[in-house]
Amino acid sequence: METLADIGEDELIRRLVRGLKHDASVIAGPGDDCAVVKGSREPLVLKTDTVVEGVHFTAETPPRLIGRKAMARVISDFAAMAATPRHALITLIAPPQTAVKRVIDVYAGLRTMAEAFGVNIVGGETSKGNQLIITVSLTGTAPNQRWISRSQAKAGDGLYVTGRLGGSIKGKHLRFQPRMPEAHWMAKNLPVHAMMDLSDGLAQDLPRLAAACGLGFQVDFSALPRTAGCTTEQAWGDGEDYELLLALSQKTTVKQLAAWKLAFPKLKLTRIGELVKKENAPIAPAGGWQHFRP
Amino acid sequence: METLADIGEDELIRRLVRGLKHDASVIAGPGDDCAVVKGSREPLVLKTDTVVEGVHFTAETPPRLIGRKAMARVISDFAAMAATPRHALITLIAPPQTAVKRVIDVYAGLRTMAEAFGVNIVGGETSKGNQLIITVSLTGTAPNQRWISRSQAKAGDGLYVTGRLGGSIKGKHLRFQPRMPEAHWMAKNLPVHAMMDLSDGLAQDLPRLAAACGLGFQVDFSALPRTAGCTTEQAWGDGEDYELLLALSQKTTVKQLAAWKLAFPKLKLTRIGELVKKENAPIAPAGGWQHFRP
Numbered sequence: 001m002e003t004l005a006d007i008g009e010d011e012l013i014r015r016l017v018r019g020l021k022h023d024a025s026v027i028a029g030p031g032d033d034c035a036v037v038k039g040s041r042e043p044l045v046l047k048t049d050t051v052v053e054g055v056h057f058t059a060e061t062p063p064r065l066i067g068r069k070a071m072a073r074v075i076s077d078f079a080a081m082a083a084t085p086r087h088a089l090i091t092l093i094a095p096p097q098t099a100v101k102r103v104i105d106v107y108a109g110l111r112t113m114a115e116a117f118g119v120n121i122v123g124g125e126t127s128k129g130n131q132l133i134i135t136v137s138l139t140g141t142a143p144n145q146r147w148i149s150r151s152q153a154k155a156g157d158g159l160y161v162t163g164r165l166g167g168s169i170k171g172k173h174l175r176f177q178p179r180m181p182e183a184h185w186m187a188k189n190l191p192v193h194a195m196m197d198l199s200d201g202l203a204q205d206l207p208r209l210a211a212a213c214g215l216g217f218q219v220d221f222s223a224l225p226r227t228a229g230c231t232t233e234q235a236w237g238d239g240e241d242y243e244l245l246l247a248l249s250q251k252t253t254v255k256q257l258a259a260w261k262l263a264f265p266k267l268k269l270t271r272i273g274e275l276v277k278k279e280n281a282p283i284a285p286a287g288g289w290q291h292f293r294p
Numbered sequence: 295m296e297t298l299a300d301i302g303e304d305e306l307i308r309r310l311v312r313g314l315k316h317d318a319s320v321i322a323g324p325g326d327d328c329a330v331v332k333g334s335r336e337p338l339v340l341k342t343d344t345v346v347e348g349v350h351f352t353a354e355t356p357p358r359l360i361g362r363k364a365m366a367r368v369i370s371d372f373a374a375m376a377a378t379p380r381h382a383l384i385t386l387i388a389p390p391q392t393a394v395k396r397v398i399d400v401y402a403g404l405r406t407m408a409e410a411f412g413v414n415i416v417g418g419e420t421s422k423g424n425q426l427i428i429t430v431s432l433t434g435t436a437p438n439q440r441w442i443s444r445s446q447a448k449a450g451d452g453l454y455v456t457g458r459l460g461g462s463i464k465g466k467h468l469r470f471q472p473r474m475p476e477a478h479w480m481a482k483n484l485p486v487h488a489m490m491d492l493s494d495g496l497a498q499d500l501p502r503l504a505a506a507c508g509l510g511f512q513v514d515f516s517a518l519p520r521t522a523g524c525t526t527e528q529a530w531g532d533g534e535d536y537e538l539l540l541a542l543s544q545k546t547t548v549k550q551l552a553a554w555k556l557a558f559p560k561l562k563l564t565r566i567g568e569l570v571k572k573e574n575a576p577i578a579p580a581g582g583w584q585h586f587r588p
Contacts, residue, residue, distance in 0.1 A: 004586035010502075012586065027337055031506060032443050033374040033490055034341040036436060040333040043321055046416060047328040048342075048383040048431050052423045080327040089342040091385075091429050096586045122340060128586050129346045130424045135385050137342050137431035142330060149326050196327055208304070212325060292298035292306065292390045292422050 004103065005096035009126055012100065016092075016107045022120050025086060035122035037087050042141040045083040049074045050091075050135040057174070063102045065174040067109025070134040073199065075117050076178040076242045080197035081149070082187035083142040088114055090124035091135035098132065106134060117180060146187050151212040153194035153247035159217060159273045163243040165202060166230030173240035183244060185263055190256055191249035201239040202272075203287030209245060216281020219273035237287025247275055298397065299390035303420055306394065310386075310401045316414045319380060329416035331381050336435040339377040343368040344385075344429040351468070357396045359468040361403025364428040367493065369411050370472040370536045372434055374491040375441045376481035379434035382408055384418035387427040400428060411474060440481050445506040447488035447541035453511060453567045457537040459496060460524035467534035477538060479557055484550055485543035495533040496566075497581030503539060510575020513567035531581025541569055 004012060017030040028036040051057060051070045071088070078085040090110060094103060114121050119138065162179055179197070186192050194213060198205050202224075210217045224235040260269050298306060311324040322330040345351060345364045365382070372379040384404060388397060408415050413432065456473055473491070480486050488507060492499050496518075504511045518529040554563050 008586055028443060032445070033371040034339045034377060036375070036377075036441060037338045037340065039336045039338050039435065041335060042333045044331045044333050044338070044381075044433070045328045046331065046381060046383055046431075046433060048385050048417070048429070049419050050385050050387065050421050050429070052387060052421050054424075055422055077327040081330070083328060083330075087338075087340060089340055089431060091342050091344050091431075093344065093346060093427065094586075123342070125343050125429075126586075127344050127346050128349055129427065130348075133387065133423065133427065135342070135344070135419075135429050135431075137340075137383060137385075137429075139338070139340060139433055141333065147330060149322060151326070292301075292303055292388075292420075 002100045003096065004094055004098050004100060007100055012103065012126060015104060020121055021115060026120050026122055029122045030124070035087065035089065037122060040141050042143055043147065045078060045081060045140045045142050045147065047074050047077045048135060048137040049077065050133060053132040061174065063105035064109035066134065067106040068113050069174050070136050071110045071113035072176060072178050074136045074138045075113065075119070075180060076197045078138065078140055079178045079180040079183040080195055080244060081142065081147045082183045083140055083147050085117060085119050085138045085140035087139050088119050088121045089137040090121060092124065092126045093129035093133040095130060096128050117178070148187055148192050148195045150194045150196040150209045153213040153215065153275050155215055155275055155277045156250045157193050157247040157275045158250065158252060158271050159275060160246045160248055160269055160271050161198070161225065161243050162267055162269055164225045164227045164268065165241050165243065166234035166238045167227040168238055168240040176242040178242065179244045182264055182267060186246065189259055191252055192246055193249055194247040196245050198241040198243050198245050199239065201237050201287060202245070203237045203285070205245060207284065209247070210275060213275065215275045216278040217273060217275050218282055219284065223270060223272050225268055225270040233287070236285065296394045297390065298388055298392050298394060301394055306397065306420060309398060314415055315409060320414050320416055323416045324418070329381065329383065331416060334435050336437055337441065339372060339375060339434045339436050339441065341368050341371045342429060342431040343371065344427060347426040355468065357399035358403035360428065361400040362407045363468050364430050365404045365407035366470060366472050368430045368432045369407065369474065370491045372432065373472045373474040373477040374489055374538060375436065375443070376477045377434055377436045377441050379411060379413050379432045381433050382413050382415045383431040384415060385429040386418065386420045387423035389424060390422050392426065411472070442481055442486050442489045444488045444490040444503045447507040447509065447569050449509055449569055449571045450544045451487050451541040451569045452544065452546060452565050453569060454540045454542055454563055454565050455492070455519065455537050456561055456563055458519045458521045458562065459535050459537065460528035460532045461521040462532055462534040470536040472536065473538050476558055476561060480540065483553055485546055486540055487543055488541040490539050492535040492537050492539050493533065495531050495581060496539070497531045497579070499539060501578065503541070504569060507569065509569045510572040511567060511569050512576050513578065517564060517566050519562055519564040527581070530579065
């Protein structure tokens with residue numbers, strides 16, 4: 001089995017970037033000290049995210065799905081702001097005894113997902129390390145300044161989630177579809193006051209959104225849209241749903257919600273509660289994922 | 295001793311971003327799904343780079359110097375293109391038992407270096423992992439399109455390096471100064487055809503520059519500017535010099551080189567050889583650093 005130690009850094013990079021597709025925005029891609037791409041008058045949007053062996057995937061995870069997940073997670077963050085990703089840098093850390101084929105397959109997963117969302121991979125970095133780690137840094141734009149933060153919601157706003165929650169570990173965490181068209185549609189057609197993607201579980205992420213707005217929340221737990229076979233506790237506490245959590249204005253109309261159903265008939269949009277003033281917030285049960293915690 | 299496991303992810307991030315300084319270009323910094331910054335009509339420049347415990351630093355390295363190095367390495371890549379860095383994202387991977395103080399100090403090193411070069415830290419990501427790893431992703435601009443690639447040199451161009459080479463492991467690899475003002479001065483005042491920074495050693499990096507230009511090279515080994523106490527072999531093979539390697543036009547004048555001495559009297563600029571057609575290139579001795587190689 002050919003390993004990274006056999007071929008070394010230069011040959012690895014040569015194989016990884018061979019045949020990379022770039023659109024007209026790329027002035028200089030891999031092979032220089034930095035990548036150079038066309039500038040933009042619109043605001044730039046930046047995000048980095050990382051997947052670590054033993055945390056976000058295992059030694060048994062098919063390598064293409066590792067790469068797919070690494071890219072999809074960051075694209076999901078762009079969706080959460082109704083922004084458009086454009087250019088990616090990939091940092092790859094791996095033990096020298098890693099099979100070259102494994103890394104090539106990880107990269108194939110990265111590329112497939114990048115191409116599906118119009119993202120150019122324009123550079124990166126490799127280093128040896130004790131475990132396989134892929135970090136994706138993504139830049140893009142927010143057209144028409146219509147991007148959505150997680151901090152502008154008001155007390156009384158309704159809380160909604162897309163799709164179904166819980167049990168992602170059974171496979172969705174590797175195969176989820178970033179809610180990019182849905183998020184752009186929402187930014188255009190619904191009075192969205194705040195939005196974020198659910199990566200650490202509703203139990204962690206909803207308090208973060210509420211805190212960013214200086215608010216509390218109340219949740220109707222019986223309304224949580226559960227993945228088939230999942231309990232309410234799992235829908236509340238499990239991480240890696242990569243669904244959207246939104247705060248919609250109190251003035252959202254039935255007609256607006258009907259338009260959603262027409263546009264995305266296969267994806268539920270469920271009201272799960274509302275944002276309230278801090279002093280009116282009930283105590284929520286714990287759950288969700290925090291890095292570093294035992 | 296307080297560890298990351300004691301305080302968890304949210305509290306760690308809160309402590310890391312407290313008091314971060316941002317200039318007017320930052321629209322939304324840490325705390326949202328992505329960072330948002332002002333766009334630019336100029337080309338965007340992108341680079342990511344990573345430092346790994348046991349590879350780029352040791353358990354004994356003072357944490358501030360780890361952070362300093364992580365940021366300085368990427369800034370050095372921007373210098374190598376005569377580009378201007380503006381916004382950074384930081385990915386921090388660490389074992390849960392890591393002392394909080396160590397991470398705070400790493401971040402202090404990152405911040406000090408960022409502030410010195412006008413870089414805004416606008417976001418990042420944390421994850422647990424088996425060893426301490428810091429990845430810096432940097433975006434910026436190339437004013438007036440006067441950026442310099444490593445691929446546009448011609449046969450007959452003179453090869454020059456700044457400073458002295460070799461022995462960086464004795465301390466310079468942690469305390470080097472990115473050659474930012476020097477690179478911008480050169481881009482403006484010298485006929486620079488190609489430039490790169492020396493991170494893996496002249497023995498690795500010079501062949502890369504030559505290959506990017508489709509050329510070979512010949513080096514006058516007796517001319518290599520050596521760090522005090524270093525041999526020619528070390529000046530040729532040691533990594534992490536973070537000096538600039540340049541290809542200057544054959545038409546470079548004595549007056550132009552005299553202007554360099556006047557502008558930067560304390561930094562040597564040494565002619566070490568020239569680029570030649572591939573078929574005229576002598577065989578160069580091996581050396582330098584390749585990741586993954588035993």
